[in-house]
Amino acid sequence: MTVLRSIALFVLAACAEIGGAWLVWQGVREHRGLVWVGAGVVALGLYGFVATLQPDAHFGRILAAYGGVFVAGSLAWGMVADGFRPDRWDVIGALVCLVGVAVIMYAPRG
Template identity: 40%
Template structure:
């Protein structure tokens, strides 16, 4: 259950971070409204709060989170940007998730 909870928390954290960065991107590069900065700031605050919910050392959480972030970012690429990930993208995600699993769940 801890594995599932940790993984789901990482996914929510990644979505909050990506949204917090994507909205300013829309404002800066796609002529979006400056009002996009308000939900972006809220999203980044939620991102930081979600990272604080993990029960292990912060550095370990940040390192492991990176693997899940990569997977979620490529999902975003496909679902939001409409660009299908390549086979190499999928291999990279698999390697990153294996690394995340080693960091988070190795015996201490």
């Protein structure tokens, strides 16, 4: 159950961080205004709190593993929100990152 909770928290963190960055991008680059930017800043702040809920107590481990989730999540977000089409190298890279997440977070430690 701890692994499932951890994965759910990584997904929630990815939604908050990637979604927040996307909202800021939309507000600034797509000229949608300060409300979008403000919502993005709030979402980015929430990301910081979500990371603290991970069962592992090591900040460096959590953020290193989250980097791999961020890579895969960013590609997925781009597909859904912006119609981005990743090529095979994007997909392979994201899978390598997710394997790294699994090793960093869930490898047996003695």
